Amino acid sequence: MTAATRCRMHGGASPQAKTAAARRQVEGQARALLAELGTPPVEDPLAALLRLxxxxxxxxxxxxxxxxxxxxxxxxxxxxxxLRAEVVLYERAMDRAANVLSAIARLNIDERLTAVSERQAEAVIGAVEAALAAVGITGEQAIEGRRAAARHLRVLEVAS
Structure with a gap:
């Protein structure tokens, strides 16, 4: 078998080795198919789970x-x-909804996303303050610069 990791004489002929090799072969085919489809990797699994x-x-x-x-x-x-197929589909949809919503609740996704957003906001505020300090803007002008940045970020947050 092409996905085997042992030769036949050193355990490769055992049922569990054949099963594992078959699994690796199917996984490799699935990865190759996804690569052909151009499916991008999940960059933000928390947001992806919420979309799901x-x-x-x-x-x-x-x-x-x-x-x-x-x-x-x-x-x-x-x-x-x-039983009508529509009823079976509905029952499956209910089960899947329960599973996904349970995972979302169990993982505290809303709290995690809030924490990520807060860290991003802190980083942006730090960058704005560093930029204002680097160009010598202090006092009332620095405060107005921070306010302008905050207004801009709120507009971006509402748009997304």
Whole structure:
């Protein structure tokens, strides 16, 4: 097997080695496929998880709308009474929403993002103060410069 790490004579023929080699081979194929698709790496996993939470909730809402349009959640099929696919989709959407929202809550993502934002704000304030000091702006002019920077940052925050 191409993803094997041991020769056949030194344990490579064992069932667990074959399974691990098969897993590595599939993972390599998946990485190659993602590389071909040009999928960028996740740079901010906290924000990505929050976006995923929004998408999962939107999907759950969409499947709820499908279920609400049904006259009956069951139908008579070739092998007897069956549950409609829309109901199954809705149940899966509910489960996925619960899993993603639980992960968001468990990881305290909102608190972490707030802490990141606060550190970024502190860094920007420090840079503004250093720039004002470097060019010799002090007193009332320095205060007005800080206020202008704060107004600009608030506009950027509201826009994003």
């Amino acid at each position: 939470g929004g998408e999962v909730l939107a999907w759950q809402k969409a499947t709820a709308a499908l279920v609400n349009q049904l006259d009956s959640i069951r139908y008579q099929g070739g092998s007897g009474e069956q």
